[in-house]
Amino acid sequence: MKKTVAILGLAMAVAFSGIAVANECPMLVKQLNDGIAKVSDPAKAAEAKKLTAEAEQLHKDGKHAESVKKADEAAKVAGITLQHKK
16 A cells, blocks of 8 residues: 555656646746847857757657756857746
């Protein structure tokens, strides 16, 4: 019985963490789009826009963890600090 409850609890935690990451992607993309508009270096802005578009597509494809990583990559290129969900 205890083992079943533990497994059920773990399954729920994994399921809800996936939902949290899925909801984070659009928030990160918005932060990036807002921040990229203020980047003065056109080459960095263009690269960050490209990476942001890739992050958005990964989100649409259901690859949320990859989307978050790509958003972090775009932020690094643009010099933007993203506010992630906790």
